[in-house]
Amino acid sequence: MEGAQAQQGDPAASGAGRPLVVLDKVNKHFGDLHVLRDVDLTVHAGEVVVVLGPSGSGKSTLCRTINRLESIDSGTITLDGQPLAAEGKALARLRSEVGMVFQAFNLFAHKTVLENVTLGPIKVRGLDKAAAVKRGRELLDRVGIGEQADKLPAQLSGGQQQRVAIARALAMDPKVILFDEPTSALDPEMINEVLEVMIQLARDGMTMVVITHEMGFARRAANRVVFMDLGEIVEQADPETFFSSPQSERGKDFLSKILSH
Amino acid sequence: MEILLDNIGKILEGFQVTLILFAGGTVLALVVGTVLASMRVSPVPPLRLVGATYVNVVRNTPLVLIFIIVVFALPELGIQFSFRLFAILAVGAYTAAFVTEALRSGVNTVQAGQAEAARALGMTFGQTLSHVIMPQAARSVIPPMGSILIALLKNTSVAAGFGVIEATGTLRELGRDFPQALYWLFFGIALGYVVLVLLVSAVFRQLERRLVVVR
Amino acid sequence: MSARRLRGLGAAAALALALTACGGGDDAATEVVTDAKFPAGSSMAKFNEAGTIKIGTKFDQPGIGAKKPGADAPEGFDPEMAKIVAAKLGIEPDKIKWVETVSDNREPFLQNGTVDLVFASYSITDERRQVVGQAGPYYVTGQQLLVAKDDDSIKGPDDLEGKKVCSVEGSTSIKTVEEEYGANPAPFATYSECVQQLLSGSVDAVTTDGAILLGYTAENPDKLKVVGDAFSEERYGIGFKKDDTKLCNFLNETLEASFEDGSWQEAFDQTLGEAGVEAPEAPTVDPCE
Structure with missing residues (x-):
């Protein structure tokens, strides 16, 4: 690209x-x-x-x-x-x-942190699950939330949630x-x-x-x-x-x- | 009392048919209801109109009338099914309208930001609905859905007047053969419905409990 | 009367008009007895003093008992017989209170007093006689089969194995074809619905008393036919509250008198007879108790 x-x-x-x-x-x-x-x-x-x-x-x-x-x-x-x-x-x-990060985070409430990050690549980009998960974990590590990957958004602080939201946007490799x-x-x-x-x-x-x-x-x-x-x-x-x-x-x-x- | 025990086989057979109608009607109502609810919240006005029209027409039509339309009108159009399938079609189509409204109100309880986030990721309307909105709507939809399916279960009894011998039809037959025990028979069949309704309620309580934890 | 002039137009028209014609209730046969005397305390005395009686009948069977939309009273053989009985009790036809009874509710209605008597193609059976009284019979008919005119596969009840047969829910006819001839029963609420199902091909046959079926062939002579001999005996009786032997005797005497004086024959001719049903012989009533 x-x-x-x-x-x-x-x-x-x-x-x-x-x-x-x-x-x-x-x-x-x-x-x-x-x-x-x-x-x-x-x-x-x-x-x-x-x-x-x-x-x-x-x-x-x-x-x-x-x-x-x-x-x-x-x-x-x-x-x-x-x-x-x-x-x-x-x-x-x-x-x-185009990635987007919202004021209210808008993380998918029913999905784990990792699933939030992998949903777009899998469903929209058609990436296979293993690759999406690997990339998702890298991105979560990059924003400092690798440890929380399996939690639900509601279990995270606001700052952590917003960092997940940034990782979610990055996962799509946006322009x-x-x-x-x-x-x-x-x-x-x-x-x-x-x-x-x-x-x-x-x-x-x-x-x-x-x-x-x-x-x-x-x-x-x-x-x-x-x-x-x-x-x-x-x-x-x-x-x-x-x-x-x-x-x-x-x-x-x-x-x-x-x-x- | 012995009338009930003597005819337990026949009564159970009747309830078996009731359960078949219930299961078929449930599947049909959920599938059609989900499609219609998707149409009702879609961004395409004609689809919204179709969904809204279906709900308004069917929900305001007595179930017996829907049975009459299905059982008498479809054969005129050359569509010939068994009476059981006709009954499933009728209760399923009827209940679908209620499922649609329950799902739609459930969708409205999901925050707008959820859909925006999904759209911002590049998800299509269908993907947004199926991966993000509906799973969250499902939670708030469980309690009304329980009531709707209980109503469906009881509504299958209308089929007794349209060629199907289910639990209520069995009651009529037994009432004919044993008029002296009519009240016992009423009691027994009613008890059967109560047991089934309690089972359905229990399933939904379980579902509710499991999904509520996630929130 | 218009019915007389138009009789030549065919059985269908005749049936429809006959049902209109016999609704008046001013027929000669139902001459009201004005000086009836009954034993004190008997049901008859009670009805006589009240000057009215509640009669349960069918509202949806052409020829037997059918109430047209907007009409005050049902028309048919059963209502005519009820008028004969009422007349003997000193009750005018227009003082009769007509109550619709369906197959399901005849016993409860008699037991709880919603109706005093039932004239509703009410077949006499041993089971029913355990819970209600049944006087008569006043008419004996038999179960037959109505099939599509072009259907040669059903010639009688023995051909019913595995066939879809429609009749009214809770009727004895449907039980007979199911249990004795292996048919698949398809119960509907009314006979006219059954006939609709037969016309649309959803069921293979309709079964009930021949008298009723003939009424429908008269309406659809090109599409329907009645086949086979009667394969059951249905004996229509008058339902009343159980253990009222005096009333039973009165009803039986009234029926026998109507057989004698021609009023029974007249009631039949004006109703089922108009639809082309052959006049039966007067039956013999069962003794009370």
Whole structure:
């Protein structure tokens, strides 16, 4: 797979890879609410993009449109050159190339940790069980939960569950992983264990779109910060530039509220 | 009392037929009910409409009417089965509507995030349903399903008026031959149904216990 | 009466119209006795004083006892016989309270007083006589077979081995073909349903009293036929509460009188006779006790 090779390339190179996720003039309404306004965004292979913004800015919706968990009203979204299809087999295939980590973990409650990680590869990729289990155990070890493989999700702490969710996404060898506020539902002492895993992923060259409020993560791992407000992208820049000298009034306002406490 | 003992063979034969109707009806109802429930929660509007229409029509039709349709109308269309199979078709098709609704409400108890996670992995609608949603829905569905199958068991008695001699039909025959013992016969046959219902309940209690631990 | 004019149109029409025609209850045969005297305390005295009586009968057997949708009273041979008995008790036909009885509930209805008398093609059997009283018989018929017109495989009860035979649930007819001739019984709620099953080919034959079957051949002369001789004897009796010997004697005397004075014959001619059933000879009633 070409995409996988691209991820192995130089991780530091911002925008060096080919365009992987391209949003063009994307609009979305929830009833009267215009949640995405003419959003243009390009994420290149190997890039880590952090999306910031106040709540209600549309950043979560943006994230969910990328694998069409939310449909869009106008505009186009392409994944590695292929436009997102309507609901069906083609869309399912595209989705399998896009990992997703949810705020609420959403681990399959009736399956063990290991089964959570192997279900996708077996059912979607058609991998044989032994190979899937071997790979699943490797990934669980990588996120530090190898010991818990046979437990049910409910028996794990929040931080552990979210790490399993990351392993589940990785098991599909995705071209890009979407993180929808991955640490917002966690107790403070568990946030770091998840962020550490994500930082390691970024270092390994994984293409990531991360919705988060964790400024520390943005500083340490992001190639680019995208600031959204009221459904539009207000400005984007490398983290250093954005945090030290935001260009827009709204950006300044946002940062002053965040950084003051 | 001795009437019951003297005719125990015949009574057991009747209950054997009742059990055949129950087993056949259960399999049919579960299969058809699962398919229809899948249609009712599917993203395709025409399928949802088919599922909803079936449920609304069949659930609001008296069982006897469904028997009449199956037993009298199908032969007119050239479809000729044994009366037992007709009876299984009738109770199965009828019960399927209730199974559908129980499953649908069970699906609604599964958090939306479960389906989203499955879809995000690239699972198709069918895979999402069969690997993620239905197994979790099954747990909350067990108690209502028990009631539905108990109703099915008792509903098989309608077949007595449509060419099948099951437990209730046996009661009628024995009542004809031994009118002096009619109340004993009622009692005996009712007892038989009670025993079967208790067995079904016990099976479901066991299922419930086993699945609840998993949660 | 329209029935007279249209008689030539055939047995089917005749049957249907005959059933309408005989519903009036103002027939000459049922002349109500106004000065009836009965022993004090007897059931007859009780009915006479009440001026009404509850009669259980079939509501779904053409010619025997059938109630049309919307009609006030059932029509047929059984209701006609009930009117004769009621008349002797000094009760007007329109004072009779008709109650539908089916094969299953005739004994319980007599025992708990839901009905006073049963006229419902109620075959006299030793088992029944253990729980209820049965006066008569007032009609003797026999079980026959109704088959599809083009079916040559069934000529009589001996050909029934392994065949699907329909009759009404809880009837004696179905027992006979099952136990004596090895047929596969297929019980349905009514004879008309059985005939439907025969017409659609779901069963091979329908069995019950010949009188009833002939009614159906009259409706479907091109598709159905009655085959074989009667292979059982069904003796219709009047059901009453057990051990009421006085009532039994009264019923038997009333029946014998109706055989004598022609009212029995008339009741038959107006009902089953219209459907082409041959007039039987008056039976001999069983002695009470």
